Amino acid sequence: MPSNRRFHLAKRPEGVPDHDTFDLREVDTPDPGPGEALVRTLYLSVDPYMRDRMRAGESYADAWEVGDPLRGGVVAEVVDSNGAGLSEGQTVVGNLPWAEYATASGDSLTPVDTGGLPVSTALGVLGMPGRTGYFGTREVAQPKADDWMVVSGAAGAVGSVVGQLGELQGANVVGIAGSDEKVEWLTEELGFTAGINYKTEDVGARLDEVADGVDVYFDNVGGPVTDAVWGRLNVDARVAVCGQIALYNDEELPTGPRKLAKLIETRASVEGLLVQDFAPRFREATEHLAGLVAGGDLQYRETVTDGLEHAPEAFLGLFEGENIGKQVVKVAESDA
């Protein structure tokens, strides 16, 4: 059997995770049981929500126990199908450990068909982040033509999809991101109406300059960026709460301005979003997004970190905003 390495939760982080959070173990390559496939990881996904799984107690994602393997979206290649209904060399996606090799039941693995795009897109624009953007825009945020739509975390895997879908609906999309390079990508390449670098600009003041209030807000970050947007909500505004990455490393719920009174003034509605609620419609989302990419109407970027051993840096970089578009970790080349 080949050698295998796997990341485990070494201890629960207090505040910002660091390298003590992660334990890379040399482990046996597992034998697939009947109906299980042995797969070899090509790409693994690091996502902000994983921070919440490191925390004890309830969240929308079940907590990992200390010592558990870290898990997430993985694109892998089938090494041994062993009755799992897959063929060797086939590319699949599933929820798998951060490891070089893993086993999983056949029905927990989905064959990847990215229609000529790199297989890593099954973790990004054609995967969970893309679907989150699709359902979040279509079912929750619901931008209409001429709406002023603000997207936070706009250069991330979800935000970049959301903003482009908003522009396709005819909304005027303002993207908030954390570097001039990101803002330039949004406005020059993706067709956003405007961009704001929240690290160097006053978000509220810039919004007052570029937008006529906020009809739709798609929030990936929370915290002070959201506070600034909140003050500009228009009557009957809609807010989709998709992520709050600015808060995930806090040990206690941080405080901020009390926001509910603004909802009376505006009769705005605010709704939380979790993509798993739309699981029966995932195929619809992927097909729609793939069609847009093929037609040139939806662009994406990926930030690729090379080597399983660097997965912690890739994960921690999310909280520093180091990624543009989808952050993935490349673990191995395809043998196929």
Added chain:
Amino acid sequence: MPSNRRFHLAKRPEGVPDHDTFDLREVDTPDPGPGEALVRTLYLSVDPYMRDRMRAGESYADAWEVGDPLRGGVVAEVVDSNGAGLSEGQTVVGNLPWAEYATASGDSLTPVDTGGLPVSTALGVLGMPGRTGYFGTREVAQPKADDWMVVSGAAGAVGSVVGQLGELQGANVVGIAGSDEKVEWLTEELGFTAGINYKTEDVGARLDEVADGVDVYFDNVGGPVTDAVWGRLNVDARVAVCGQIALYNDEELPTGPRKLAKLIETRASVEGLLVQDFAPRFREATEHLAGLVAGGDLQYRETVTDGLEHAPEAFLGLFEGENIGKQVVKVAESDA
């Protein structure tokens, strides 16, 4: 002409208003112009939203200028119709100054028909607070049978209507109020499933005892009470934000726990509510509420303060929770 007294905004309050906020002036009784009626105030309404009108700057209610008369819902008797299309002695309701006498155009005054109930109910259960409860429950909070529904400010003019409408829908309603007398009224008289005295009990701990989470939250108060309820929201909960009286005397937006992450976990939706949005349907609301009262399915209480000169105390008492049910000020007996 009879003597007349009228309250004016003496100065903008800083923090909690006090008697320096109000200026009771001896003024001329106005002459009604063509198409205007001269009316004599019987009851005037004091409402929490008026605090916001004393503040400079934008809110959902336009700010009063210093020196302006204070205004609000008033039940009055027509003294002189002067072509306003009303008859002398007729009882009307309108948005009028806190004064003994006032003039108003005929089309801004609505004849009062309380179907045998005291005319003061046109300011309470059959007036703005009742309609707020009706539309807020029916169109925003939307309790269903067996839902756990929490109402803050439950013994107030709006909350007491909301809770009873919730129980009529088959929800299990938990009312939060500020005295044992109020809680007893809710549970013993109005049929609430349970009540919590937030001044003497731990709201979160009591909610854990009496309810199975929170499916619907109708919020009249905001602040720490709402923080406690928020932590118990169930998946797909609905929150109607109707008032935030706990915050209205703050000069700056106070801080509190950041609440949006909970919406991701629960996919809850939160929506602000302003009764004026439902103006074309006010008659529907009043007729529905009057029918429920007549049938014994909706109870109400009024706290009556006697004398125009005591209107400031009545208003300030709202923030101390001194009223049970609708707080009105009785200015004069009907001559009719």
